[in-house]
Amino acid sequence: MVFQSFASAQSFFLWSTFVIALIIGAVANKTNFCTMGAVSDWVNMGDTGRMRAWLFAIAIAVLGVMVLEAKGMVNVTNTFPPYRQNLFVWAENLLGGLMFGIGMTLASGCGNKSLVRLGGGNIKSLMVVLIIAIIAYFMTNPFPGSDKTLFSLLFYNWIRPLSTTLTTHQDLGEMLFGTKQAALGRMVMGGVIGALLLIFVFKSRDFRSSFDNILGGLVIGLAVLTAWYITSNVMIHSDTDTIKIEKFVQDWDLLAGPNDVKPAQTGPLAPQSFSFINPMGQTLGYASHGFDKTMLTFGIMAVGGVILGSFLWSLISRRFRIEWFASFKDFVSHFFGAILMGFGGILGMGCTIGQGITGFSTLALGSILTFISIVFGSALTMKIQYYKMVYENDATFFKAFITALVDLRLLPSGLRQLEAV
Secondary structure, X not given: OEEOOHHHHHHXXXXXXXXXXXXXXXXXXXXXOXXXXXXXXXXXXXXXXXXXXXXXXXXXXXXXHHHHHHOOOOOOOOOOOOOOOOEEOXXXXXXXXXXXXXXXXXOOOOHHHHHHXXXXXXXXXXXXXXXXXXXXHHHHOOOOOOOOOHHHHHHHHHHHXXXXXXXXXXXXXXXXXXXXOHHHHHHHHHHHHHHHHHHHHHOOHHHHOOHHHHHHHHHHHHHHXXXXXXXXXXXXXXXXXXXXHHHHHHOHHHHOOOOOOOOOXXXXXXXXXXXXXXXXXXXXXXXXXXXXXXXXXXXHHHHHHHHHHHHHHHHHOOOOOOEOOOOHHHHHHHHHHHXXXXXXXXXXXXXXXXXXXXXXXXOEHHHHHHXXXXXXXXXXXXXXXXXXXXXXXXXXXXXXXXXXXXXXXXXXXXXXXXXXX
């Protein structure tokens, strides 16, 4: 994909993202693809259909990246954000994932689901998205008149020293096979993990018979893979050479023409795929700066595309419904859930899509840790909520918490505080 000018290359980079995101929004609405719902169905009803759809999307992304990377058709090492960086921020992955998992349960959906619901008329999700956007923006951008961010004020001094600098990139292929055999390692690990996921997913007869679950997982997985391909291959013809769009901006003074408009940042032009927490912050920054076109990014287009895609499908299917908070308790739950998702999504460097599928597809250890932490945080929260609801006044938080850990087989059954229901 070689373009003759920066403007045409950037336009394709952004609008192709928008189209793919629009499809994600429509399909997620149609199939009820929901990662929080996947955990809920599994924990509360033993139904693994939507969880398998999520894992199916991961398998497609992992196997697709494995093939395309081996052929030199995608770059998932020098990405935005840097999933495979050699700085292993395990504490941030762990804490961020836990916070996000708890938050998405309290707020009735992850970042992507909040955008899908917003497109379908759910006003509760508007509040959730706005809170996430504010926190995400100030976690990554300084306060006005200051050089301090929320991250530097609240987290950096105590959590960043816990990180570990690896001698390799943190993807499983290079970590296990070494730098010299990294390409082979990525093929082996990608093939093994992808194949095992597919075997598990299609082992279920119920999943095989569910058109929506298969469609949801297939489309989301392919969307993530397609975005990796497009953002890795947008090139600009310059004199006798072709240059990647990110490199073109880095060498702007040498390469840009008089009518080219320089983007505000270079990083968001690197190879990337879908994530939704930091992009909500980017969208807030874009709006607060008067919709300055130099601030348009992949993430902003992704946010807009998902909302519009969901909106269009809700109109076509006649499912558009204005929804508001059922009670003050419902408001409080969504409010605190959004706060936790905002902090957790930036700390963990992604959400259920951003780390759970996009990051996972790079085989980055931090992404896998974040994915596990999100699922655990959500499952634990649901268990606690369930016991608090069933036993009402008899279930203290401590009793519900210990019993939830027993149910999740993390504590021996002898420590159970409440009878299983």
